[in-house]
Amino acid sequence: MVSKKQSAVKIRKKKWLTLIAPKLFNEQPLGETPTYENESVVGRHLIFNLMNLARDAKKQAINIRFKVKEVRGEKAFTELIGYELLPSSVRRLVRREKDKIEDSFIVLTKDEAKILVKPLLITRNKTVGSILSRLRKEAKIAYQQAAKRLVMQEFLSNVVSGALQKSVRDRISKIYPVRVSELKTLRVLGNPSVSEQKPLEQETQQVQAAPAEQIVNA
Numbered sequence: 001m002v003s004k005k006q007s008a009v010k011i012r013k014k015k016w017l018t019l020i021a022p023k024l025f026n027e028q029p030l031g032e033t034p035t036y037e038n039e040s041v042v043g044r045h046l047i048f049n050l051m052n053l054a055r056d057a058k059k060q061a062i063n064i065r066f067k068v069k070e071v072r073g074e075k076a077f078t079e080l081i082g083y084e085l086l087p088s089s090v091r092r093l094v095r096r097e098k099d100k101i102e103d104s105f106i107v108l109t110k111d112e113a114k115i116l117v118k119p120l121l122i123t124r125n126k127t128v129g130s131i132l133s134r135l136r137k138e139a140k141i142a143y144q145q146a147a148k149r150l151v152m153q154e155f156l157s158n159v160v161s162g163a164l165q166k167s168v169r170d171r172i173s174k175i176y177p178v179r180v181s182e183l184k185t186l187r188v189l190g191n192p193s194v195s196e197q198k199p200l201e202q203e204t205q206q207v208q209a210a211p212a213e214q215i216v217n218a
Contacts, residue, residue, distance in 0.1 A: 012036045017076040019046065021066070024080060024157060025053050030066075038071040046078065050160070061089035064160070080156055083186035090120065093180050099123040101136050102184065107147035109155050116187040117143055121172070122180035131176045138175060142168045152188075159186060 017038070019030040030048060035041050046066045050059035065082030094100050101121040106114055119139050123132075146164055147155055158164040169181030 015074070017041060017071060017074055019068070020075050020077045021053065022078060022080050024153070024160065028053070030078070033076065038076075041068050041071055041076050044068045045081075054160070061086050079188075081188045083159055083183060085120065085182055085184045090184065093120075093122055093182075095122075097126055098179065099126055099132055101132055101139075103136050103140060104185075105140055105143075106189065107144050107155075109147045109150055109152045111151040113152035113155075114189040115147065115152075115155065116185070116189055117183055118185040119143065119168070120180065120182045120184040121169075121178055124177040124179045127176055134175050135172050135178065138172045139168055139181070142171050156188075159183060 014034050014036055016032045016034055018032055021028045021030050030046065033041060033044075044067070046068070047063050048066065050062040050064050051057055053059075053064060063084045063086060064080060065084065066078035067081045068076045069079045070077050099122070101123070102118065104116070104118045106116050108114055121135060121139060123135070143164075146158070146167070150158065155164070165181045165183060169178050172178055172181070
């Protein structure tokens with residue numbers, strides 16, 4: 001009797017899935033995660049430092065957030081859903097005798113993806129409120145215009161490479177010199193074509209003017 005009951009019990013075996021980065025990062029392996037069921041992995045959020053993803057020490061102040069979108073075989077494929085400037089880096093960037101400008105708004109890309117962006121601007125010197133307002137307004141227009149002419153994959157690629165932030169700085173510095181132009185936060189709110197992101201070194205359009213570090217629940 002006991003042996004029959006034991007044979008009827010199914011023993012769940014833990015397996016390991018390889019986490020795969022989006023095409024934007026050449027589908028490089030990000031590490032492994034254990035699971036009993038593939039479905040339990042889908043939707044999981046992961047955070048990686050951009051320095052490790054891009055093999056560039058200059059990117060260590062930025063974290064990239066991924067979400068597992070599907071599992072095929074022994075691989076868990078991810079999509080990019082966020083870009084974050086580390087709080088410690090923000091504190092280092094802000095200095096005395098400088099002005100900090102922040103904003104938060106949603107842009108719509110050419111392929112109708114909705115993205116929340118939170119720009120961070122720091123002037124070279126202190127200035128008056130009217131100038132700060134003009135800088136904030138012009139930066140918002142610059143990001144909105146860039147989004148309208150780029151599909152999601154191109155917008156993300158330009159943000160990750162820093163090309164978009166640089167183009168915004170060049171544009172608004174005509175109003176008043178800006179020392180820092182960065183995105184404090186980016187969040188993908190809705191994107192119909194995120195799975196088609198292209199590799200970082202194969203960007204189709206430029207804007208003119210590692211091991212897993214953290215896994216969090218969705």
